[in-house]
Amino acid sequence: MASNVRTRFAPSPTGYLHIGGARTALFSWAFARRHGGTFILRIEDTDVARSTPEAVQAILDGMAWLGLDADEGPFYQMQRMERYKEVIQQMLAAGTAYHCYTSPEELDRIREEQRARGEKPRYDGRWRPEAGKVLPTPPEGVKPVVRFRNPAEGVVAWDDLVKGRIEIANTELDDLVIARADGTPTYNFCVVVDDLDMGITHVIRGDDHVNNTPRQINILQALGAQVPLYAHLSMILGDDGTKLSKRHGAVSVMQYDDDGYLPEAVVNYLGRLGWSHGDDEIFSREQFVEWFDLDHITPSAAQFNTEKLNWLNAHYIKQADNARLAAEVARRLARRGVDPEAGPAIEAVVALYKDRVANLNELADSTELYCVEVHPAPELVAQHLTEVSRPALAGLKARLAAATWEKSALNQAIKDTMAEHGLKMPQVAIPLRVATLGVAQTPAIDAVLEVLGRERVLARMARYV
Structure with missing residues (x-):
């Protein structure tokens, strides 16, 4: 494949970057990296009421934490309004778009009547220009919306790189509003102009966008643009097989940082969520880029597995x-x-x-x-710091005070104490753990003592013996 591959990740800043979005970003980034192409970050912030600077920052933070660096952007749709309006004027002039004066109330009435007749509710094309058709007189003082003149015949089709061939009859699509009455362009229109202007060759996104794709393809073709290739990723299900929710993973990517995950573990895990390379479970970011393709993305839903993520995280912590x-x-x-x-x-x-x-x-x-300063639970103290163990700890404390502070010498002091009092290792080591760290289980006790240091060890033991 030529190195002119251009992909994009285009989140809406109406919430945080969650796992589903992060996987889309990762796949888009990896595909561009694999082919020596360009990865673009675009913030689709036209939903002014719901878009917040905090959400924008959360997306940028999440991308940075995952190490998904963009080659271009971030671009913001709100900063491109003039460009959208310019294209709308071009389409009005070319006859591929038209003004529609139907009020929201009229639309509701039309749809109710269609439902009553058992028809699919949709805009009925009353303001659509046709040869020989006489249009109504525009009503006084009403600002029109702009609608795209969708082809009336034929099908819109594409070979989805994940889902295979998809075909939709144009009769199923009504004339989409591309600019509201106040002049602001709509989501589906802005996406098309951005993909055109940014030369996007591959659109990798969630399959919740499949319904938008035929409309976007028709608008692109009306603009004489090269239509990109589409790859729609199936949704991610939670551990329990239901749609991913905040209960199991649809939280901000930065929550994974808060929860103690390393970014490379999350990236590795996301890479395996709906894509595979044989039986390989553990791979670096570099290896993922080298292997990544769209052919091995599964068209069925991927299932989130917290246990596997935890296993991967433990692996990466060991390696870190x-x-x-x-x-x-x-x-x-x-x-x-x-x-x-x-x-x-x-x-x-x-x-x-x-x-x-x-x-x-x-x-x-x-x-x-x-x-x-540790405070062992009273039941631990009662169980382990007994009349048998305290004299042994007192003897050990004296030995430790004089010992060379390195592991082998500390180990010998413990063994000498065991021999003197006729005790086994747990009978000395567990009370010692409780006295020094307040818990009954730790790594090897001689290693713990060596790291904790003479002064701390003796001071903590002194509270009990």
Whole structure:
């Protein structure tokens, strides 16, 4: 394929960038990258009542977090109004559009009458110019809408790159309003002019847009434009097989950051949501770009699987650089009001726990125990800091005070204590964990002590022995 591939991601800023939109963006971005083409970001903000600067920023933040860099844009439709109006004037002059003075009340009445006759409710074409047809006199003081003069015969067809051949009879389509009475252009019209002006070759988008496609193709053809190729992605279902909702994933992409996911895990997961490369489950962004094609997108709905996302995230956390994880953990601790500098070096703590967690928040939970004064649950204290274990801990504390502070020496101090008191490892290690970190389970206790540091260990033990 030639390198003139031009794709676009065109969200409406009426809400956040959610998983469905993020997958569309990823596929559009990857297709452009695969073919050495151009990826364009376009903000479709013509719904002025519902579009907000916060939602625009959330889209930009989500794209940046996922690493989906645009080659051009962001372009904003509200800044292109003059261009849309210019094209509408051209279409009026060419006869491919016309003024319609039918009021909303009249339209409602026409549709009611059509329903009563068992017909499909639609605009009846009363202001559409036809050879030999005498049009009504425009009513006084009524501002007309502008309608597209849809072809009256034939079919509009395209070979969808995901869904296959789709054909719609033009008789099924009425004459679409392309400019409202106040002159503002409508969504379907703006999309067409943008795709034309930006030279879009491939439109990759959700299949909720399939119904818009025949109208957009007809307008493009009326403008003498090259019609792009279309690929409509099936919807994403939740874990339970129902439509994705806020309950299971249709939240802002940035919520995944808040929930402790790494962006590469989310990108890898999204890549496998409705597309596959054999049985490969784990692949880098670079590998995804190299493999990505439209042929292996499934036309059936994809199902979100939180368990698999968590598994991927755990994998990427294990692989991640400790310094990067430490910075992520420090950011999370600071947000909780915990001073990340109050404990030992976070990198050292992260190294102990990164193989044991599914997300960054769990990593922060474990690290927090090293930075704050811990208060074990009373039942833990009662269960483990007993009359048997306290004397052993007292002896161990004396040994630790004199020990060289490195793992093998700390391990030897624990073993000597066990031998002296006739105890097994759990009978010393678990009370020690409760006394120092307030929990009964941790990584290897000698490694924990080494990282926690002599002063903290002895001070925390001193509360119990």
